[in-house]
Amino acid sequence: MKGVWGRILKVDLSQGTCTAETLPDKVYEYFLGGAGLAAYYMWKECPAGTTAFNPANRITFAGGPMTGLKQSGAAKWSAGAISPSINLNADTAATASFGIEMKETGYDAIVVHGRAAKPVYLVLDDGKAKIKDAKKFWGKDAYVTEDGIKEAEGADFEVVTIGQAGERLVRYANIQTRKKSFLGRSGLGAVMGSKLLKGIAVRGTQTCGLHDPKEADRLNKEINKRLAELDALKPEWLQIKRVGTAMATELFAPQGNLPIKNYQLADFPSGVKNFHASNYAKELNAKPWPCKYCVIQCHNLCEVKGGPxxxxxxxxxxxxFAMVGFNTMVDDIKAVAYACELANLYSLDTISLGVVIAWAMECYEKGVITQKDAYGLDLKWGNAEAVVELTKKIGERAEGLGYLLGEGCKIASEVLGKGSETWAVQMKGQEIAAHNWRAQYISALNYCTGVASGPNHERGNSQHIWVGHIRLPEWGIGEVENEERWSWDKAADRNAKFHDYCNIINSACHCKFHEFRGYTLTDMVKTINAATGWNWNIEDLRKCGERITTLQKILNIRYGWKTEHDFQYPKRFMEPVDSGPAAGKIPVGLDDAIRDYYRVREWDEKGKPTKKLIQRLGMEEYVE
Ligand code: SF4
Incomplete structure (x- = not known):
């Protein structure tokens, strides 16, 4: 097959070796690339009993058949490993140019295991790999490290790095590239830290052959032109070029979707005003900062001149900003942007950070944490300075509260007790993102049943049916009524489809913001066919999505998932808010919906894949 190399770089940090391995076409036909490839390597090499910080844990960085095409959105790539927050297999995706450059080295993926004897970074230069001493970067933040590696190796390298939070094993540490794109959620930055791997630099000149380069070129041009024309027709879409996803504030506020005061309130008028897209653009001087070939252009560069x-x-x-701002009741947009950038430097996942700080604020309000515990900080709701300072303490893993909060709010609440477990808005050890379960029940079902990365809005974004009005008619997601937000009818089916859809997107390696803007799954399947030489249709794509989901479920079971974990959701969402569009709404019936999801997926009553499903997908060899 074409479109991928069929070649993987294996790095053993304990032995200090780098070797190439070839993969049969069938692996790509079954699991495509990206997230699917990461799951495949977990299945192949990482045995039961492995924990996140064990040297046997594999961390895989993988592109897919679309990576590197000159098509808008084809900058995506994925990484996967056993996560220190959920203690299950997890994957995450980023954009910028690391995935494109990695493919140009002649490899589809880099799979790292073992633990180095001292801090190191990996250099993969046009097919040649070398492990190098990272002593001078250890203890430095993620951006300084990226600059340092580029200075040492060459400015044309693409680099991923971790900051101090990754080194010090904060369970929600992320991995960054180009100071703007992040492998967030699930703490894979701490997995790098546990291996004493500070960064990876890649540079390449090799072009992966395509089955039908003319057709791929035609599709790239046609799709890019169509997306640009559609954008121009809808002025409301154009603001994403300046403010990115910040435009969600005005969409989500009237839906009751915002996370306010550790998910206790329905409204926060000064926050809604200050985080409105127009104010964001003005106060933060936002400008476009897009990925290569992208016409949507959601990333932006901000500048705050002067002041603290x-x-x-x-x-x-x-x-x-929703989690670090709305959730802590801080309405100072400059302070929140600054705290988020600090988090990026330390390599802290901002979603978990916002939940953890809000949890600490509620503990403070209820007397579980004192001002003395908090380094003298007054952790009252809305205190911007306290949020900024506490971010530093967590990033540095300062002794005491900073260290504890780096464990995530599940472990922190188990340590502090006094009822604080009831306001720890987490599930399976991972903090919940900024979509309110009360505003659309399908969010609850997504979090409870997700297998790609535990409870994760990104890996089954069924909430986008309502929050972003996404429709995928080719995937069986048609028109919906607004009232269906609070209905379980069809929720299991839609949720299953979104889980598979997200697996396809993150395995083909394409940016999912494009589906909001007129990119179709027919576009994707045609592009994959032109690249690989396959003759797939949408049904083939769906079956592939099902296979990846099933493999992830098999891995969940291998690493210790139990049925009851799906039913241990945060209690906070069972407390109604008394005003706003979601007033009085709580996802009653969620347990039955989870069981319905199992049925739709052809899982048994315990949530495990049935024999019939395994046979239908041809996955007998993967079952344990
Ligand atoms: S939409 Fe945003 S994340 Fe996606 S490719 Fe474009 S700039 Fe990158």
Whole structure:
């Protein structure tokens, strides 16, 4: 087959070796690439009993058949490993140019295991790999490290790095590239830290052959042109070029979707005003900062000149400022943007950070944490300075509260007790993102049943049916009524389809923001066929999505998932809010909906794949 190399770089940090391995076509036909390839390597090499910080844990960085095409959105790539927050297999995706450059080295993926004897970074230069001493970067933040590696190796390298939070094993540490794109959620930055792997630099000149380069070129041009024309027709879409996902504030506020005061309130008028897209653009001086070939252009560069929160860098995305701002009741947009950028430097996932700080604030309000515990900080709701300072303490893993909060709010609440478990808004050890379960029940079902990365809005974004009005008619997601937000009818079926859809997107390696803007699954399947030489249709794509989901479920079971974990959801969402569009709504009936999801998926009553499903998908060899 074409479109991929069929070649993987294996790195053993304990032995200090780098070797190439070839993969049969069938692996790609079954699992495509990206997230699917990461799951495949977990299945192949990482035995039961492996934990996140064990040297046997594999961390895989993988592109897919679309990576590197000159098509808008084809900058995506994925990484996967056993997560230190959920203690299950997890994957995550980013954009920028690391995936494109990695493919140009002549490899589809890099799979790292073992633990180095001292801090190191990996250099993969046009097919040649070398492990190098990272002593001078250890203890430095993620951006300084990226600059340092580029200075040492060459400015044309693409680099991923971790900051101090990754080194110090914060369970929600992320991995960054180009100071603007992040492998967030699930703490894979701490997996790098546990291996003493500070960064990876890649550079390549090799072009992966395509089955039908003329057709691929035609599709790239036709799709890019169509998306640009559609964008121009809808002025409301154009603001994403300046403010990115920050435009979600005005969409989500009237839906009751915002996370306010640790998910206790329905409204926060000063926050809604200050985080409105127009104010964001003005106060943060936001400008487009897109990925290669992208016509949607959601990433933005911000600059705050002067004052205590001066910075120039990544503009916070909706999830970031919603959790660090709305959820802590801080309405100072400059302070929140600054705290988010600090988190990026340390390599802290901003979603978990916002939940953890809000949990600490509620503990403070209820007397579980004192001002003395909090380094003298007054952790009252809305205290911007306290949020900024606490971010530093967590990033540095300062002794005491900073260290504890780096464990995530599940472990922290188990340590502190006094009822604080009831306001720890987490599930399976991972903090919940900025879509309110009360505003559309399908969010609850997504979090409870997700297998790709535990409870994760990104890996089954069924909430987008309502929050972003996404429709995928080719995938069986047609028109919906607004009232269906609070109905379980069809929720299991839609949720299953979204889980498989997200697996396809993250395995083919394409940016899912494009599906909001007129990109179709027919576009995707045609592009995959032109690249690989396959003759797939949408049904083949769906079956592939099902296979990846099933493999992830098999891995969940291998690493210790139990049925009851799906039913241990945060209690906070069972407390109604008394005003706003979601007033009085709580996802009653969720347990039955989870069981319905199992049925739709052809899983048994315990949530495990049935023999019939395994046979239908031809996955007998993967069952344990
Ligand atoms: S929409 Fe955003 S994340 Fe996606 S490719 Fe474009 S700039 Fe990158």
């Amino acid at each position: 929160y001066a910075y120039r860098g990544k503009g916070p995305e909706y999830e970031s």
